[in-house]
Every structure is written in C-alpha cells, then in structure tokens.
Amino acid sequence: EAGVAQSPRYKIIEKRQSVAFWCNPISGHATLYWYQQILGQGPKLLIQFQNNGVVDDSQLPKDRFSAERLKGVDSTLKIQPAKLEDSAVYLCASSLLVAGVNTDTQYFGPGTRLTVL
Amino acid sequence: GQQLNQSPQSMFIQEGEDVSMNCTSSSIFNTWLWYKQDPGEGPVLLIALYKAGELTSNGRLTAQFGITRKDSFLNISASIPSDVGIYFCAGLGGNQFYFGTGTSLTVIP
Numbered sequence: 001e002a003g004v005a006q007s008p009r010y011k012i013i014e015k016r017q018s019v020a021f022w023c024n025p026i027s028g029h030a031t032l033y034w035y036q037q038i039l040g041q042g043p044k045l046l047i048q049f050q051n052n053g054v055v056d057d058s059q060l061p062k063d064r065f066s067a068e069r070l071k072g073v074d075s076t077l078k079i080q081p082a083k084l085e086d087s088a089v090y091l092c093a094s095s096l097l098v099a100g101v102n103t104d105t106q107y108f109g110p111g112t113r114l115t116v117l
Numbered sequence: 118g119q120q121l122n123q124s125p126q127s128m129f130i131q132e133g134e135d136v137s138m139n140c141t142s143s144s145i146f147n148t149w150l151w152y153k154q155d156p157g158e159g160p161v162l163l164i165a166l167y168k169a170g171e172l173t174s175n176g177r178l179t180a181q182f183g184i185t186r187k188d189s190f191l192n193i194s195a196s197i198p199s200d201v202g203i204y205f206c207a208g209l210g211g212n213q214f215y216f217g218t219g220t221s222l223t224v225i226p
Contacts, residue, residue: 004159033214042120042205042216043160056213091159097212103148103167106207106214108159 002026004109006092012115018080021112025073025094031055033106034067034077035091043091049075050097079114087116123206123217131225136193138220140206148209149182149189153202154219160205164191196224 005024013019025032031050035043046065048055052072060067064083069075079086095106123140130136140149148167152160164175166182166189173180180191189206201224206217 006159031212040219042218044216045213048213050212089159093159104209105148105162105165106150107162108152111157111159113157 004092004094004107006090006109006112008112009110010113010115012117013082014117015084016081018078019082019114020079021077021090021092021114023075023077023092023109025075025092026107029094029096029107030072031095031097031104032069032075033093033095034075035093037089037091037111039088046077082114082116084116087114089113121206121208121215121217123220125220126218127221127223129223129225130196132196132198134196136196136200136222137190138204139188139190140208140217141188142208142210142215143187144208144210144215145186146208146210146215147186149180150207150209150214151178151180151189151191152205152207154205155202163204193222196222198224198226200224 033048034046037043046060047057047067049069067077089111091111092109093106095104097104121140121142151163154160164180169186170184171182177194203219205219207214
C-alpha cells in the first residue's frame, strides 16, 4: 500500500515570497491533516479536512496560510507571504476516521522542509 | 491546542540496555499512537493502541494503553544503534490527535 506522498521535500525561499506544498494521502483515507513542526517540537496541527470539508483550522494563520482539498483527495497548503518564523517542516498526514468509530490511526508523509531566508 | 506531557525529554543509554518512556494527558483518549522520527523524515508509526489496558508488541517494542485512558508507556528492549531518534506519543481525543513533546534517544555503542 502506498504511503502519504508529499512534494517538494525541500524548499528555500526569501521572506515575503510565496510557496506551496502538495500532499496525496493514502488511498481511501477520508481525513487529511497539515502540521507544522518546528525543530525540537512535536507536530502542531494547522488544518484538518474530512473529505473536502474543513474540520478544524483554528491554529492556521489565515492572514498568510491557506489550504484546500477540492476533490476530497489531494491537498495543497500555501504560504503567502512567507516570514522567517515559517521555517519548519510541514507534515501531511491522513487517517480513515470512520464515522461512528472513535478509534483511528494516523500516517505521516516524509514532510517538506521549508527554509525562509 | 493541548500538548501531552512526555518524559523523559532525552535519554542517553548504552547499547543493549532497555528503555522506558511515557506520556500523560489531562484528558481521556480513545487511541494512543507511538511514532519514531529520524532527522529529515516524517514520523513513522510504531504501535497503535485502541483499548484501555491493551498491551501490544512490535518486535523489541512494547506499548501499553493506561487503564485510566490518560497515559501510555513505550518500552524498547535490548536497544541497538538504529533505535536512535525522537519518539513521539499521540492521543486521539474527539476527532483530533494531540502530540507529546518527544523523547530524544541516543544509543551509545
């Protein structure tokens, strides 16, 4: 079974530029997550989709970050304009999250390491 | 968002020693997950736990879902150099996963 795919793996940009990350979840997984991971910390949830709807985006800095999952499969996360403090690894994850079942397992992609200069 | 208390923060052990780490929460969880993350990579799932009291093994790794549903433990037996990395716990509460702060493991040959 193919895992969660992400691209690019690395990106270096200057501050105030824009950048976009792509994620393709495990086939059949209804829920997709974007996390930001600062060096030395655990993943911090940015946005959670169930199919093509947003479940939680309370920690997404909406003035500069946006994400979409138009057809309920792959997703794009964008930062515009980037700031120095956005330097981090951006992780995508997916899970089945079957309705009516309160247990679940989450699988991560390899991440995109963003450096903002 | 809620962050789980994971301890210890770091460990330095000799090859062959056993390792124990744990994760606690103020909330009840329905699922506990343990991940290992190598530098430059995404977290890789090691063990998933779905029931209070459940004890599950994966090779030299054993994890337990605490009976109160507010904690979980991960043990690694007979550590080897490739066990080096950062170990994260995650708990599922409601429909969101919450993560620990990570335990950095160094194995000295």
